[in-house]
Amino acid sequence: MNTIIETKGLNYRYGTQDAVRNLDLTVPQGSIFALLGPNGAGKTTTLKTLMNIIEPSAGEAFVLGVPTKRLGAAEFQRIGYVSENQEMPDWMTVGAFLAYCRPFYPGWDEDFCSRLAKQFQLPLDRKLKHLSRGMKMKAALLSSLAYRPQLLVLDEPFSGLDPLARDEFISGMLALVDEADWTLLISSHDIEEVERLVDWVGFLERGNLRVCEPVAKLQERFRRIEVALDTPPAPNAPPPLPHADWLDISLIAHSLSFVESRFHPAGIEVKVRQVYPHAREIQSSPMTLREIFVALARSPLPTAPALN
Amino acid sequence: MQITLLPHLIWKDLRHVRLLFGLWLFLLLAQGALIGSGFSAGPGNLVWQMAYTILSVGIPLLQALVIIILLPILIQEEPLVGSTAFWFTRPISRGTVLAAKVVFVAGFLIIPPLVVEILVFVANGIETRDILRALPEVLYGSIALIVPIAALSALTRSFAKFALWLVVIWVSMTMLVLMVQFGRMILSMDSVMADSQKVSLALSRGIVAGLCGITGGAIVIGVQYLTRKTRVSLIILIITYGVSMAVQFLWQHDFFRQPEPTASPATFPDGTVIISLKPESVWSSDAIQFAIGREPRTDIRTPLVFSHVPAGYQIEIAGTNSKLTFAGGITLTSQKSTPPLAMMEQWWPDALAHAIGDIPVVNSPATNGQIFGQVFDLDTATYQQRKLEPGTLQATFSLNAKKLEVLGRLPLREGSRLDIGSRHIEITSVLKQTAGCRLILRERKVNLWSSRSYQQFAPLAASGGVYLLVNRQRNQSILPVKNLYFDMASTFLQASSRLINRSFVLDFNGALHDKEVVGVDADWLAGAELVLVEARPAGTLQREVTISNFMFNKKK
Numbered sequence: 001m002n003t004i005i006e007t008k009g010l011n012y013r014y015g016t017q018d019a020v021r022n023l024d025l026t027v028p029q030g031s032i033f034a035l036l037g038p039n040g041a042g043k044t045t046t047l048k049t050l051m052n053i054i055e056p057s058a059g060e061a062f063v064l065g066v067p068t069k070r071l072g073a074a075e076f077q078r079i080g081y082v083s084e085n086q087e088m089p090d091w092m093t094v095g096a097f098l099a100y101c102r103p104f105y106p107g108w109d110e111d112f113c114s115r116l117a118k119q120f121q122l123p124l125d126r127k128l129k130h131l132s133r134g135m136k137m138k139a140a141l142l143s144s145l146a147y148r149p150q151l152l153v154l155d156e157p158f159s160g161l162d163p164l165a166r167d168e169f170i171s172g173m174l175a176l177v178d179e180a181d182w183t184l185l186i187s188s189h190d191i192e193e194v195e196r197l198v199d200w201v202g203f204l205e206r207g208n209l210r211v212c213e214p215v216a217k218l219q220e221r222f223r224r225i226e227v228a229l230d231t232p233p234a235p236n237a238p239p240p241l242p243h244a245d246w247l248d249i250s251l252i253a254h255s256l257s258f259v260e261s262r263f264h265p266a267g268i269e270v271k272v273r274q275v276y277p278h279a280r281e282i283q284s285s286p287m288t289l290r291e292i293f294v295a296l297a298r299s300p301l302p303t304a305p306a307l308n
Numbered sequence: 309m310q311i312t313l314l315p316h317l318i319w320k321d322l323r324h325v326r327l328l329f330g331l332w333l334f335l336l337l338a339q340g341a342l343i344g345s346g347f348s349a350g351p352g353n354l355v356w357q358m359a360y361t362i363l364s365v366g367i368p369l370l371q372a373l374v375i376i377i378l379l380p381i382l383i384q385e386e387p388l389v390g391s392t393a394f395w396f397t398r399p400i401s402r403g404t405v406l407a408a409k410v411v412f413v414a415g416f417l418i419i420p421p422l423v424v425e426i427l428v429f430v431a432n433g434i435e436t437r438d439i440l441r442a443l444p445e446v447l448y449g450s451i452a453l454i455v456p457i458a459a460l461s462a463l464t465r466s467f468a469k470f471a472l473w474l475v476v477i478w479v480s481m482t483m484l485v486l487m488v489q490f491g492r493m494i495l496s497m498d499s500v501m502a503d504s505q506k507v508s509l510a511l512s513r514g515i516v517a518g519l520c521g522i523t524g525g526a527i528v529i530g531v532q533y534l535t536r537k538t539r540v541s542l543i544i545l546i547i548t549y550g551v552s553m554a555v556q557f558l559w560q561h562d563f564f565r566q567p568e569p570t571a572s573p574a575t576f577p578d579g580t581v582i583i584s585l586k587p588e589s590v591w592s593s594d595a596i597q598f599a600i601g602r603e604p605r606t607d608i609r610t611p612l613v614f615s616h617v618p619a620g621y622q623i624e625i626a627g628t629n630s631k632l633t634f635a636g637g638i639t640l641t642s643q644k645s646t647p648p649l650a651m652m653e654q655w656w657p658d659a660l661a662h663a664i665g666d667i668p669v670v671n672s673p674a675t676n677g678q679i680f681g682q683v684f685d686l687d688t689a690t691y692q693q694r695k696l697e698p699g700t701l702q703a704t705f706s707l708n709a710k711k712l713e714v715l716g717r718l719p720l721r722e723g724s725r726l727d728i729g730s731r732h733i734e735i736t737s738v739l740k741q742t743a744g745c746r747l748i749l750r751e752r753k754v755n756l757w758s759s760r761s762y763q764q765f766a767p768l769a770a771s772g773g774v775y776l777l778v779n780r781q782r783n784q785s786i787l788p789v790k791n792l793y794f795d796m797a798s799t800f801l802q803a804s805s806r807l808i809n810r811s812f813v814l815d816f817n818g819a820l821h822d823k824e825v826v827g828v829d830a831d832w833l834a835g836a837e838l839v840l841v842e843a844r845p846a847g848t849l850q851r852e853v854t855i856s857n858f859m860f861n862k863k864k
Binding site: 072077104 | 312385391393394404
């Protein structure tokens with residue numbers, strides 16, 4: 001597997017607070033990678049470090065095989081970056097803005113740019129400062145796509161967009177994904193929005209990476225397990241935690257529910273009956289990304305190391 | 309650095325700030341036209357004078373204001389602070405952005421003033437040698453304004469923050485200067501007064517402080533662009549600020565001071581000069597005290613008479629050291645070694661007369677060879693105690709000799725000119741009056757750092773000499789009545805300009821110190837010419853005077 005982004009023990013401190021802690025992240029080339037996590041998890045800080053906007057406090061990171069501290073003009077000709085809070089030259093019209101960006105990129109594809117401009121319905125003669133937030137994001141995206149970057153980094157691209165604009169944006173991205181040979185790294189706290197877009201996922205929580213793997217594999221190994229018990233445990237007794245792989249355990253009357261993070265169809269019954277020999281019925285059901293991350297978020301950090 | 313991108317970035321910046329740049333360019337040209345055209349010509353026309361005053365103050369102020377707005381916009385187009393700037397993730401190297409900004413500033417904000425200034429100089433007949441001497445000053449003037457503003461712009465994220473910090477720094481610097489000056493005044497008023505007379509030292513200090521600011525500012529800009537380490541840049545900025553302030557008060561090397569020529573027989577035959585005091589006319593007065601809470605002091609003055617001064621020379625006192633020894637052996641020492649600032653020059657009539665060909669000056673306010681000078685300074689309590697006690701006064705006078713020489717002559721008619729190198733004087737108007745006349749002259753000359761001094765604020769000296777109307781047939785010459793009103797406006801307003809292009813009035817029409825201008829009528833004027841005399845330093849000398857039975861006060 002070729003990697004386009006790799007970090008080793010990456011750390012970033014704001015004062016005494018670790019925003020990113022000992023991050024080992026790998027983004028395979030050609031993947032559509034979602035870096036997910038709640039607000040304040042360290043997603044934007046990670047991306048800014050990867051883009052050499054800020055310097056890490058410790059550790060190292062490589063993008064396109066180059067240490068991020070040495071990312072320069074040559075690398076940025078192959079990277080597109082769009083962020084929700086990026087300051088654009090608002091005094092320019094969309095057309096002037098694109099004309100301004102063009103000379104920076106030898107690979108600028110004017111036909112592609114024109115097609116995207118039409119597809120995004122961007123008014124070329126309007127100043128950026130007069131565009132809606134969604135349109136501005138589209139303009140930024142267009143300026144980052146027209147040179148067909150090898151790596152496109154989107155930092156919270158849906159933030160502040162109304163549902164319609166969000167849908168248009170995602171549809172546009174999906175349409176492009178098929179024809180482009182790129183790696184897309186997208187950060188978002190909105191899991192459902194990216195679920196249909198991505199094939200790899202990383203989950204950050206309070207600066208710690210909890211998960212980093214392909215979506216299919218993740219959904220394969222995470223299952224919600226419902227166990228019907230013959231005899232309920234003693235009142236007020238906490239449910240036993242026999243396995244580190246079991247997360248988000250709850251017991252209501254005769255019904256036990258938990259998330260198995262290393263699911264195997266053949267092995268789950270044996271594992272459950274080791275703990276609950278009188279289990280009457282054991283059912284497993286697939287989980288959405290959102291459900292997986294809620295389960296991860298509810299489990300305490302020290303007992304849930306990154307699972308690769 | 310991506311050289312090919314430079315024009316692209318510069319063109320983008322020019323488009324962004326085109327309106328402000330256009331306004332600035334207009335103001336620059338207007339300023340050039342104002343100075344270069346001699347718009348100030350026409351004293352006597354109050355509307356023009358007022359308009360000139362407003363424009364002279366207003367245009368440079370507006371120019372600076374436009375720069376203060378334009379530069380942050382230019383720099384913060386690619387901000388260097390924060391993490392949200394668009395250009396951080398675009399293929400533009402930091403060096404390229406820095407180079408683009410430097411080329412923009414040099415090409416559009418530094419070179420145009422240089423070109424305008426050269427054109428103005430050339431249009432006013434300034435010699436190439438003087439133009440070349442002026443160029444570093446023009447560059448310094450532009451860079452000293454631009455670099456600190458650019459440095460502050462590079463350290464702030466928005467114009468609002470820039471403006472806020474600019475006000476904070478300006479107020480803090482002003483407060484600091486005022487506090488230091490106030491402290492110095494309390495501690496030693498004499499040193500403050502002495503410093504105030506050293507205009508060239510103040511200029512040297514200002515320039516060195518400015519150079520410190522330019523150097524520090526340039527380092528801040530470089531560090532900020534190439535590393536974006538704002539903390540490091542801030543530390544450099546604070547150090548620069550401290551060094552500049554220290555230099556402003558502590559720098560001692562006065563590289564603009566004109567060395568006084570030493571007396572030699574070839575320049576000034578000083579062996580003959582005798583100075584004598586008239587102790588019978590001693591005069592005491594309360595010294596002016598600026599310092600708060602300081603004990604009152606008394607100045608002792610007597611007439612000082614110079615004799616055996618060679619013809620065509622006059623003498624000025626540069627400093628006095630005195631001591632008075634009483635019969636019991638008690639000795640008092642005078643604390644003042646320098647005379648107070650002499651705002652008005654006194655021209656010795658005999659020296660003037662000699663310079664213009666032994667033609668007497670019939671209305672001079674000065675007495676030849678006599679100065680009412682300070683010989684002693686002491687605290688008032690001691691003065692009261694010993695004012696009638698005789699003692700032996702030993703005074704050492706440091707003296708400057710000046711030779712009066714005719715610099716040029718102008719026939720008394722409109723349009724007559726005197727050209728001395730880069731200095732051009734022209735009579736633009738001759739207004740004959742019942743008694744005497746009023747002349748309006750236009751003068752153009754360079755006014756570089758090395759030639760600036762407090763004397764510019766003394767109207768007669770501002771002309772670089774003294775003008776006399778001379779009638780050889782009548783064997784009479786007259787000095788002008790000082791016309792402070794008309795002189796002050798143009799002199800003050802152009803004091804910091806590198807080109808003096810002003811008009812001024814000479815009134816030869818009335819009494820001067822109770823001496824009537826006799827017989828200056830149309831006939832007298834018909835045979836007159838305007839003569840410019842200047843006092844050239846001829847040497848320095850010292851004289852010691854010893855007077856026994858000297859008393860501070862003769863009155864009982």
